[in-house]
Amino acid sequence: MIDRVMDSRELDSFDWQFLAVTAAILSLGVLSIYSVTHAQAGAGLPLYVKQVLWILVGCAAFLAMLVVDYHKIARWSYVLYGLILILLLVVLAAGKTSRGAQRWIPMGPFAFQPSEFAKLVLILVLATYYAHAPREGWIQRVVLPGLLMMPGLLLILKQPDLGSGLSFLAIYAALLLVVGMRSKAMGILLLFAVMLFPFAWELLWGALHDYQRERIMTFLDPAYDTGGKGYHALQSRIAIGSGELLGKGLHGGTQSQLKFLPEGHTDFVFAVFAEEWGFLGTLLVLALFLGLLMLSLEIALKAKDVLGALLAAGIVGMLGFCLMVNIGMTAGLLPIVGIPLPLMSYGGSAVVTTMAALGLLLNIKRRRLTLFY
């Protein structure tokens, strides 16, 4: 009886708006992947069909994360983190190498990228930590969670996967921002960062791979080598810009159709979309993402406990960061790092992770009602 009441309440409160926005972004992604790859004759399933299959897997993950109480999930977070670290080690030991980076664990016709899942696991771990950690002391609030993040971050950077590594840092920063680090502490941290920057830069620069350095160089100076590394950046800008106001229409994107734009279905799917749909289309995508982020923030604001609020904030931070970096890099605002556009880029691990994260968000929204029982 009580269950029934709760069920009807849940249905009432179920966020259809949230689902509609998610479905719209997923559809635009599949459409763009279809557009850029439909003419490619390849063995096996077409990429857009694979993406649809991944979305179905993502739906399962979404439901799983929705149904199980997030407090229970949080209890498993350290175990999950341990598992992810093992998987990351497996990747380094036996992973599939593609374009100079070892990121994938092959699974039949699919490949699975632990670093994507690691992001969500990190959110769980950090949120769980903060929910139980003492509220005072900067070692407990800043240093310890930082150290907690380190093994995952280092393993990811070792692959190397700069994009996921930066996502880790972004999640950490977003949580630091909201857990109420005092403005004085924030100031000190910033000061340290500025003071340490040259030293850190040196370390970081030395740790970077040649292609990463070149990417940064071409970002700082686009004329650095237009035929080589600057090629992506230039072709992506041309693709987006040539879409003009109304776009070239579906399949009409010559930049992507004629392969001037590499990786049009993964990291540069936004450029493909922008070329075919024009400025009006890109505004639509931005509006959808903004809607998704605002609805997610709303969930964070109305979360019944710290864990829920932090989980939601972490997810918003992750999504917002990916959105900013991915579109920023395709539009020539940021250096090119491998970060997929959430829900739109081809890639099973990313889609499943993002959908799982969204399931977790709705989970948080749903549980806020249970407070009153």
Added chain:
Amino acid sequence: MPQFGTQQEELREIQRRLTILKIALLAIVGLLALRLWDLQVRDGAYYRDLSENNRTRAVILEPARGLIYDRHGVLLANNVPSFGLYVTLEDVKDRKALVEGLVGLIGVDEAALRKKLSERGSKLLPRKLKDGLSLREAALIESHRLDLPGVMIQADSQRNYPSGPILAHVLGYVGQVSAEQLEKSESQELHQGSMVGQYGVEKAYDRFLRGQAGQKVIEVDALGHEKRTVSVEKPAAGDDLYLSIDLRLQRLAEELLGDEAGAIVALDPTNGEVLALASRPSFDPNVLSRELTAKQWDAIVQNDSHPLTNRATQGQYPPGSTFKIVMATAALESHTITPSTKIRCVGGFPFGRRVYKDWKAGGHGFMDVTQALVESCDVFFYTVGQRMGIDMIADFADQFGLGQETGVELPSERTGIVPSTAWKAKAKGQPWLPGETISAAIGQGYVTVTPMQMAHLMATVANDGVSFRPRIVRAVMERASGLVHEVPTVPHGKLAVAPETLALIKEALAGVVTRGTAARARSTLVSIAGKTGTAQTAALRTGPERDIPKRLRDHAWFVSYAPVDAPRIAVAVLVEHMGHGGSAAAPLAKQIIEAFVRYERAEPKLAGRPDAERPEGLELAMQEAR
């Protein structure tokens, strides 16, 4: 729940701070939207242009060059399929690899290849690296195309001259437009790699033959591989030419000259049409129209026998005794003599401290002007020349068209020299010496003429003083419309000479053949009139002719027309270093004339419209052009 309060406190703090995240997200999305506005709306047109250039390449479609026929529709120049190697520099990422690849595949000359790649020109337009690829080479490159981005094999055509070296000096040859020609051509629709006429009729009529290039815009992918055709603007084939040349006569003329250097020009005196124009030695225009190596080119240009000089229009020779036609006319018209004036020839003409010799040691005795022409008496003309003076001689030579271009359509025609006191003052800065008039009187000294001029002169005499500008092209046929434009006959002038004088000269010229120095031109088939000439090349000569090195021997001339009563052909023959015109040149002219008469009797109709005998191949070509 003891911690409830603090938990709730912390939650409120967190939720308060979420506003910062919200503002940050709004700012980020706003910034991205601004950036996209920038790219897509503000600079959209600029990026649209970039993407168009990214994906499209314009390929020039070469027009089919016009065909060239002889007066009876025999094909003289056509086009045969060939493969050209093109490259679009924009698509070449690694030039070194390209050069190595091509050198490895088809063994092209590496230095030449590098030079072509570094030449100025558009990076977006394909440039021709090599033409005349064999099928095997083309297939080899085609199969390695993926390793050679930017490289294209295009089927195009190559100029072909079925008669080979025959008529080479008239037809000329084609070659890739040079950088200078490109710069000069202004808006003449020439572009890199255009084939243009470089010599002969090919050059003179290039703007008709060339046609208009078309353009195909193709879409390429990031590797420069053709994806689809965006638009095609068909090329317009060039116009066809019908020459006045009779290939059979031409072939005969060249065969008659054989290995000797010399020239034969045959004209139709009634309209100026060139029936044959031979210059030996010759060259193969098929070889010159293809890409030559520097070595091949040097071998032709530096050849001592100058095969690229058209001796008919560019060879300047002393006219020797053929000049006596001018002298006789001048003497009669200036009333220096009358037809009955007799001058005694004793075998020499004393002047100053010298005696100018006659070719006949004992002399000719008393001679009137007719006899003097028939027997080519030197003393007679020394005498009248000396009486007239050089300037009067020059006036008449001018009237006959000497010292000036005949106006035939071949490039770089030379004028020869008609000396006069004014000419010498200008050219040498010296006064005219009386002794020089004596030499000039028998076509020696400073006087030089081209074989074309002498043929023109004979045509003028044969046509009773009315002359036409010599011309090689009878008609131009527009490919597109099939319209035939006949090239008009251009009157060149009329000699201001009394008919009686011309009648006397003509009678004398007939006599030269029947009873004079040109007995070897006598024909049983047709009556021929003519004049022999022996042009001295060295001033001092001793001993018999055969002991003199060939390069110092005299040039043999014979100028003629036939039939005597109603002339249809005028022929000038010059054979270098072959001695006497009567023995070396006259028989050649006779054979040309006899052949012409035989052809004319066999097929009188063929003198009609140029398109009367349009060959089947032309119909096909025209259909293709449409």
